[in-house]
Structure formats: C-alpha cells, structure tokens
Amino acid sequence: MSDELGEEIRHVVEAPATRVVVVGGGMAGLVVARECARPGFEVTLLEASQRVGGSVAPLPLGGMTLDAGAESFATRGGHVAGLLHDLGLDDDVVQPNPSGAWVRHGSRSVPLPKAGLLGIPSSPLAKDVAAAIGWPGAFRAYLDRIIPVLKVGQERQLGALVRKRMGRKVLDLLVAPVATGVYSAAPDDLDVDVVAPGLNAALTRLGSLSGAVGELRSAAKAGSAVGGIRGGMWRLPEALAAEIAGRGGKVLTGVRVVAVESWRANSAENAPDVAELERPGHWLVRTEEGEELTADAVVLASPADASLDLLASLDPALAALRDLDWPPASSVELVTLVIDDDRLATTPVGTGVLVADVPGTDVRAKAMTHSSAKWAWVAEAAGGRHVVRLSYGRAGRTDATSGLADAQLRAQAVADASLLLNIPIAESSVTAFARTPWTNALPYATVGQRERIERVRTEVDGVEGLEVTGSWLTGTGLASVIPDARRAAERVRGLRWRALTDALQADTQNDTRTDRQTD
Numbered sequence: 001m002s003d004e005l006g007e008e009i010r011h012v013v014e015a016p017a018t019r020v021v022v023v024g025g026g027m028a029g030l031v032v033a034r035e036c037a038r039p040g041f042e043v044t045l046l047e048a049s050q051r052v053g054g055s056v057a058p059l060p061l062g063g064m065t066l067d068a069g070a071e072s073f074a075t076r077g078g079h080v081a082g083l084l085h086d087l088g089l090d091d092d093v094v095q096p097n098p099s100g101a102w103v104r105h106g107s108r109s110v111p112l113p114k115a116g117l118l119g120i121p122s123s124p125l126a127k128d129v130a131a132a133i134g135w136p137g138a139f140r141a142y143l144d145r146i147i148p149v150l151k152v153g154q155e156r157q158l159g160a161l162v163r164k165r166m167g168r169k170v171l172d173l174l175v176a177p178v179a180t181g182v183y184s185a186a187p188d189d190l191d192v193d194v195v196a197p198g199l200n201a202a203l204t205r206l207g208s209l210s211g212a213v214g215e216l217r218s219a220a221k222a223g224s225a226v227g228g229i230r231g232g233m234w235r236l237p238e239a240l241a242a243e244i245a246g247r248g249g250k251v252l253t254g255v256r257v258v259a260v261e262s263w264r265a266n267s268a269e270n271a272p273d274v275a276e277l278e279r280p281g282h283w284l285v286r287t288e289e290g291e292e293l294t295a296d297a298v299v300l301a302s303p304a305d306a307s308l309d310l311l312a313s314l315d316p317a318l319a320a321l322r323d324l325d326w327p328p329a330s331s332v333e334l335v336t337l338v339i340d341d342d343r344l345a346t347t348p349v350g351t352g353v354l355v356a357d358v359p360g361t362d363v364r365a366k367a368m369t370h371s372s373a374k375w376a377w378v379a380e381a382a383g384g385r386h387v388v389r390l391s392y393g394r395a396g397r398t399d400a401t402s403g404l405a406d407a408q409l410r411a412q413a414v415a416d417a418s419l420l421l422n423i424p425i426a427e428s429s430v431t432a433f434a435r436t437p438w439t440n441a442l443p444y445a446t447v448g449q450r451e452r453i454e455r456v457r458t459e460v461d462g463v464e465g466l467e468v469t470g471s472w473l474t475g476t477g478l479a480s481v482i483p484d485a486r487r488a489a490e491r492v493r494g495l496r497w498r499a500l501t502d503a504l505q506a507d508t509q510n511d512t513r514t515d516r517q518t519d
Helices: 003-013 027-036 076-086 127-145 158-166 168-183 199-206 209-219 235-246 304-314 316-323 342-346 376-382 406-421 449-461 478-518
Strands: 018-023 041-047 058-061 064-067 102-105 108-111 226-229 250-253 257-262 283-287 292-295 297-300 330-339 352-355 367-370 386-392 430-441 466-468
Touching: 018 027, 018 283, 018 292, 018 304, 018 478, 027 041, 027 235, 027 297, 027 478, 041 292, 058 330, 058 430, 064 376, 076 226, 076 478, 102 168, 108 127, 127 158, 127 168, 127 209, 158 168, 158 199, 158 209, 168 352, 199 209, 235 250, 257 304, 283 297, 297 304, 297 478, 304 316, 304 449, 304 466, 316 449, 330 406, 342 386, 367 406, 376 386, 386 406, 406 430, 449 466, 466 478
Parallel strands: 018 041, 018 297, 041 250, 102 352, 297 466
Antiparallel strands: 058 064, 102 108, 257 283, 283 292, 330 386, 330 430, 352 367, 367 386
C-alpha cells in the first residue's frame, strides 16, 4: 500500500460525519432517515406539516385512536413484516376477519367472489361469480376459455383486456369496484403490467385470462394478503420517528423546504472553502423560514409536486420533468362513524362493501369498511359500539364532498351506511363523526405513468448525492414504499466509502503500472 493511499484512507475514515437531509416525513422519508441514522451519518428529516407519517395517521375519535388513513399493509415480499420486526412491533401484527368484502350493484349487494385477482375471476362459472353478475354474465366470462388470444401479450389497459376477454359484466360489476378502490383510477386508465405483473405473459402462455389469474393466484404465498397493527397503523411512523431520534437523527416538523442547490452552482462568495468543495455531493437546502442547511446527500421523499419543484430549483435541466403531462392527483375523503347499534353485530356485509359505478347506484360512497368487523382490536376498543368508514371520490369526477358542511356530510354518510349495511341507522345512534380528506397521491398505475417515472429516475441517477423516493414513484402501499426507500438509503450510505473504493482502485492501477514498467 502506497503512502498516498494510506493517507487517503485515513482522510476518509476520519472525515466528519456525512450530512444527510431528508425532505419529507411520510413513510418513505422516515424509512430513509432510519436507515441512514447510524455511526458516521448526521441525519436531519424536514417535514412541512406538523406531524410525520403522511397518509399513515392517527384519528382520535370517540375515546379511541383509530387510523385516519391507511389501516393495513400488503404482506407481499415480507418488507413490512421485516421492518415491524426490527422495530419490535411484530408481536402486535394482526390479521383481518377472513369473511371478506361484498360488492354492490345498483341497490343489490353480494359477496365478492373469492378466487380472483383485482375482481377478475379464475373460475367464471363458480357459484359466487354467478351470484355476483348473473348466469348470463358468467357464461359470457366463460367464453374467455375458448376465445383465441389474437393480441399476444400487448394489451396495456386493464379495462380493455377484461372487456374483450370476459365482457362488460365482469368489468363493471367486479373489476371496476376493486380497481377503483385500490388504485383510485378507472380500469381503462390502469396499466396491466403495473397492477398485475405477469398477467399478460400468463395469458399468452395459457390462452385464457381466467387461467392466467388462476396461475398467478396459485403462485402467491398462502395466508392473508394484508395485515394490520394492533392499536392502528399510525403506530409505525411513531416508532420510526422514535428510533431515528434514538440513533441521533433529527426529526423536524413544520419546516418547508423551498429550494435545493448545489454548492458548485453558487457564486464564489457563497461557496464554502476549497477543502469543503473537494468532498463530493455538497448541497444547500433552503427552508421557507430562510434557514440554510448544508448536506453531503439530499433525499427527496416529499409528494410529487413538491419533489418536482425542488428538482427544478436544483437544475434547469431537471425542470423539464414537471412538463411530462403528469395526471392529476387523486382526491379521496374518508368519513368515520362510531355507531351505537347492536344490529350491526351481525356483520351483514362481511368486512365492508365496494360500490360498482353503474346506473342505478343508490349511494354516493365508493366503498365502506366495517372496521370493527374487520379488526378485532377495533371491536375491543369500541366496547360494543361499531366503527364504519366510508370512502368518497372517484377518479375523473368532481369532488363529491368538499362542498358539503360537516352536518351535510355526516347525514350523507349515515344514509349511505344504512343502504350498504341494509340496516336503517338513526342519526342519534352515531356517537362520533370525523372527515379526513386526502389529496396528495398520483395515480401510479395509470397508462403512461411508468415511462414518466422511469424518466425521473434516469435523470436523478445521474446526480451524485441526490435521491428521490416516495409513493408517487413506487405506488401507494408500504410493501412498495419501504423497499424503494431502503434502496435509496443504501445508495446514500455508499457515498461515504466511495472515495475509499476509488482510492483503492487507483492504488491498484498504479501498482500494476509500476510492475509492468519493472518487467
């Protein structure tokens, strides 16, 4: 080892802590900050609102603390379960009532068929499929088994694929309610390869959509597809923030970032000294209050609009990313009711109802969850009362609830719950009410979004010490957000030792040249 290499290694090892600023305190930002908060790193997380967690939020209501946003997590991949284990919360993981949801067509509710994928049945002639869409609809869906696959593996729109293979009944009465509930977008706007990876390939191989669904379902691991946390999902961001602080990181709320700039882009009088400039990836983070934070790495984990604006502030070349014809953010309002009515104990519609958007629909809500029927911990906390949550807002429609006063929305929610539960609920039996609007999510799975996201990632990958993550790039759901955030954190942690690796490679090359010259 050369003397120069030894000096370089000493310089890297003894260098000041790597300064990391994470912009955005949603689940992605919290995961990144936790992963980076370790010896050798100085982490500061900045969140514009007064709390962290994003759409994973607490809702104090009726003497309980419920979930104001996400109430469960997808178990696929084991990413969420692994994080919960690391945080000591795995003993509090709970499974939902397996009775499942129902679907409502017009004024009629029926159990949602079990053996399906996004509402697409794997057995079109099964009794529960026929009960949901009628025998004529089931026979039309069965034609999928004999219709040849003429357009092999090239159908991008989920709605078009289902309509061609199984007909409008399956699309309108089964797929649309599920897809809208999961992705806040109409089936015709959803990219098949995003919402159901492998479905097109299986269709080409097996010759039928129902067969492809059956194969994908059989390949999935047994067990519930979702889980929850006893006491509420809001406990997860609370635990993450506590661990970040315990590892020496800072979590600051009420701090809005307005610009991220490169030191090298600043004028000479504003730049740090030459020695500082020799360290890679130095950034200046400016807040709305006029504070300036220096950082060796910046992770943008804020919502789409905020992240795109900050990228534009960083480099005029990145400003073009704002002009990629991004779809409008989805708008959903959740209404939570606490109801004192023993008749709901029969759980007349399982764990809830998805509402098909078809002529004759008699409710304005797009979905209802009977939370105290779905989660045992909610039933225990409610102490004999019942918790019902209704979701309003469909993609491409005028906001259905923002113009309603609280009293009007409460009356609408009670009327909708009465119809969906098939039990007339008296307003006097509603002991607590809350409304929670959510308007910051892009419809990740829409056609064309994949290409826009790839463009963002490609552009940012070329900038040393800058990372972008979050649900607008990964899709909503912790099973997607957590692994992407962890990968971003791994790349940030690698910055500290990249100089050492480069030095080792340079020394090896020098030794090789010396040996050749000697020979």
